[in-house]
Amino acid sequence: MSRPSTGPDPTAIDTSRRPFVLVWEVTQACGLACDHCRADATPARHPDELTTEEGKRLLDEARDFGPGQLVVLSGGDPLARPDLTELVEYGTEQGLRMTLTPSGTSSLTPETVQSLGEAGIRRLALSIDGGSPAAHDSFRGEDGSFDQTVQAARAAREAGVPLQINTTVCAQTADELPAIRDLVADLDAVLWSVFFLVPVGRGRILDPVTPERAERILSWLTEVSEEASFGVKTTEAPHYRRVAIQRRRNSTDAPDADGIGRRLGIIAGNGFAFVSHTGDIYPSGFLPKSAGSVRESSLVERYRESDLFQSLRDPDQFSGKCGVCEFRHVCGGSRSRAYAHTGDPLASDPLCDYVPAEYDGPMPAGRASDD
Numbered sequence: 001m002s003r004p005s006t007g008p009d010p011t012a013i014d015t016s017r018r019p020f021v022l023v024w025e026v027t028q029a030c031g032l033a034c035d036h037c038r039a040d041a042t043p044a045r046h047p048d049e050l051t052t053e054e055g056k057r058l059l060d061e062a063r064d065f066g067p068g069q070l071v072v073l074s075g076g077d078p079l080a081r082p083d084l085t086e087l088v089e090y091g092t093e094q095g096l097r098m099t100l101t102p103s104g105t106s107s108l109t110p111e112t113v114q115s116l117g118e119a120g121i122r123r124l125a126l127s128i129d130g131g132s133p134a135a136h137d138s139f140r141g142e143d144g145s146f147d148q149t150v151q152a153a154r155a156a157r158e159a160g161v162p163l164q165i166n167t168t169v170c171a172q173t174a175d176e177l178p179a180i181r182d183l184v185a186d187l188d189a190v191l192w193s194v195f196f197l198v199p200v201g202r203g204r205i206l207d208p209v210t211p212e213r214a215e216r217i218l219s220w221l222t223e224v225s226e227e228a229s230f231g232v233k234t235t236e237a238p239h240y241r242r243v244a245i246q247r248r249r250n251s252t253d254a255p256d257a258d259g260i261g262r263r264l265g266i267i268a269g270n271g272f273a274f275v276s277h278t279g280d281i282y283p284s285g286f287l288p289k290s291a292g293s294v295r296e297s298s299l300v301e302r303y304r305e306s307d308l309f310q311s312l313r314d315p316d317q318f319s320g321k322c323g324v325c326e327f328r329h330v331c332g333g334s335r336s337r338a339y340a341h342t343g344d345p346l347a348s349d350p351l352c353d354y355v356p357a358e359y360d361g362p363m364p365a366g367r368a369s370d371d
């Protein structure tokens with residue numbers, strides 16, 4: 001299966017026209033029962049999931065965003081769909097860059113990884129939430145998940161499929177981060193995606209880190225990114241960009257390793273879109289406010305024209321401290337976390353510790369207070 005050689009330059013993407021990342025939650029079925037599951041995953045597939053034909057129409061539409069559109073097939077566990085390889089092949093044939101976030105279960109065998117690689121998968125993203133089998137398996141609720149994930153990671157490298165490691169940051173996992181960083185390097189991953197917990201789905205039962213601790217972790221991540229062999233990105237913590245810019249301003253040594261200060265942030269609805277297992281169009285999987293359904297409307301039109309998506313791309317509409325912050329155009333705060341705590345996706349992100357100099361209003365609702 002031929003793969004498009006390169007994607008569009010992320011710094012050149014006009015995020016008012018197309019998402020940098022389009023996630024399709026192909027199913028909510030999953031054999032794991034992770035503590036933090038956004039999808040509230042269940043063992044069985046939903047009877048109203050998008051069908052294979054509907055999925056192919058969705059991939060046709062994704063192609064209309066522009067050449068080399070990045071599509072992430074997520075879940076649940078995408079491997080719960082028997083047509084997964086067919087969908088990967090179809091998307092690849094349309095010129096899409098197809099990537100996958102499978103769960104660390106026994107179905108993720110080296111043979112499966114090999115066949116997904118042959119189908120054209122561009123990247124495999126695996127979750128590791130602890131630096132040891134005990135820590136990871138306890139978080140994931142399944143003995144053996146760590147070993148299966150590491151085995152799949154090695155299989156990805158052997159199949160020539162670039163590897164991404166996803167990690168959830170919350171009070172229960174924060175101490176594991178240095179050990180996970182070492183593992184990411186050992187597994188020869190190309191990217192570490194560090195997700196800061198948003199309290200949706202089963203994630204509501206976990207404790208977020210405090211804004212102070214988040215600040216320390218983000219600062220540490222900028223150091224990791226400067227030294228590591230892999231890239232570092234955050235999910236639902238766009239103030240990583242603000243921290244990196246402040247660090248660079250304070251140091252003549254800190255390199256602009258990935259152009260983080262030149263690029264606008266990617267947040268829910270602004271460079272990011274999500275289609276649920278039943279076809280709802282959300283700004284993010286962590287911001288389950290629908291702008292319509294792919295069964296009834298055009299994904300491209302909804303992304304570009306819906307009031308919801310347009311408002312999320314206009315930081316001047318944000319309220320509270322995010323609305324006056326001088327970093328709002330490069331950061332903007334997690335719209336998903338604001339929505340989870342207030343029901344208003346334009347409110348301020350309670351995880352951010354920064355207070356703009358001219359701001360004297362209330363702190364955002366939902367700030368965690370204990371480590």
Ligand code: SF4
Binds near residue numbers: 325348349353
């Ligand atoms: S106040 Fe809001 S926009 Fe400013 S850095 Fe914090 S999260 Fe970002």
